[in-house]
Amino acid sequence: MRDASDGPSGDLLAWYDVHARVLPWRTGPEERRAGVRPDPYRVWLSEIMLQQTTVAAVRAYFRAFTERWPTVQALAEAEDDAVMAEWAGLGYYARARNLLKCARVVAREHGGDFPDTVEGLRALPGIGPYTAAAVAAIAFDRPAVVVDGNVERVMARLHGVETPLPAAKKELTALAAALTPQERPGDHAQAVMDLGATICTPRNPACGLCPWRAPCVARAAGIAAELPRKSPKKPKPVRLGIAYVARRADGAWLMERRPDRGLLGGMTGWPTSDWSEAPSDDPPMDADWRDTGEEVRHTFTHFHLRLRILVAEVPEGSVPDRGAFVASVRPSDLPTLMRKVFDLARSAVPPR
DNA sequence: GATCCGTGGCT
DNA sequence: TAGCCAAGGAT
Structure with a gap:
């Protein structure tokens, strides 16, 4: 019987307890231990903003949105143009349109409470497989399998998967599922992403500092920086x-x-x-x-x-x-x- | 699976 | 400089 305290998941959580990034939308490991529950609204808002977008770019927007609209009910009552203007500059504007749609569905059809399951979240506008799993894990501590670009990169290296993306997606998801613990799944999800963002980076990974350096197949083969492989991209006209x-x-x-x-x-x-x-x-x-x-x-x-x-x-x-x-x-x-x-x-x- | 959909930082 | 990259979703 494996739990979060041993095996590779345990090694990662121990690393996370020390090295977790402090982020405005995050409930850190100490807070969680003290019984603090994350605010699903803030978790959801941050996850939408972070889609294909860097933490550095999101910070100011997250602050502006939460100060102006502190709750999902407040956001649901906002004018469309006000939300679009507040989002201006962040890009991928369908996110902002779906953000408002989603807030209104949650406020009107769910009494202002976000669904606490992957399936319930997945049904909302702008919430796909990644975001549904991330909110379920981070906000509600459900053992959902969270797979984003960081997780794909970490799994590809840890297991030495050389199949290029996006074809390797299914295999990488299965590998991520096998590592998802029943204990502290929310912290685990954030830990893998922090690992990908700070250690297992796309270029020049800091393998010497990695809690998973021992079992990492790509590191042993000396090809960590080359993974994940990706299909060639089309030129831009x-x-x-x-x-x-x-x-x-x-x-x-x-x-x-x-x-x-x-x-x-x-x-x-x-x-x-x-x-x-x-x-x-x-x-x-x-x-x-x-x-x-x-x-x-x-x-x-x-x-x-x-x-x-x-x-x-x-x-x-x-x-x-x-x-x-x-x-x-x-x-x-x-x-x-x-x-x-x-x-x-x-x-x-x-x-x- | 392929395409469309932003932006800014880094090498 | 030009390309790559970042916590993806909708169609």
Whole structure:
């Protein structure tokens, strides 16, 4: 009979008890021992923010969200635009749209309490296999099998799995399942991720400091840094586009809310042409558009974008074909691409 | 399984 | 510099 106090899981938990990172959303090992239960709302919020996103980037957003909306009920009652603006800059904006959907389902259909099982969590918007397992383990101490990029990397090295991702996913999940203890599963999940983030890093892993250096197959073979192998990625094509920045005589700016689906969905930004190999000139209103000669370069997940910037100064009473004039622009409410556009455009149309 | 979906830091 | 990488999910 194995429990958390012996075997590789026990070695990892002993390491975690000493080396656990202190994070704003985390209930540390000492706190847990003292009987402190994590707040499922904060665990869930942090997990959504941390999807494909670094701890460093998340910190400020987590603080802002929890100060403004301390509970899931408060978040559920927020305006859509307020949440999107608060999320601006963090990326993957479908997360923010699903965040709000999820909060409203939890508030309305679950009385403000998150489900405490993997299946219940998995049914909520924006919660997939990883997040369901992570919240179940961390917030409710259920022995769920948590598999993220860290776990995949650690398992691939520990067991010397040379099959490339994503084909190796199933095998790595099975290996992670075999190591998941019945005792302290929440701490175990966080321990593997901390190990991956601080010791078993993608490049230059610090194998000498690793609690699993003895059983690690990849280390023995001298190929730790080469694992996990990954299938080759497709090259990113270059797309072109035009951004139209119009300032009205009273200082208002013409902006447009993007459709809920697709790139930067639900975010406010400058009207643009389509983004393609040969974009068509499609200004949002009739005006004397002037080419600034400036170009924004921005790389998305699957393509590079070069956006020419056209500006126009238009009289009061102007009626746009699409979008609406807003009295003031807060760059912090905009996705990064649109901030870049504003930075260049505002110097091309200085205030009178 | 493949594709779409952001951003900033690091090498 | 250009590519790689980070606590993935939806379709």
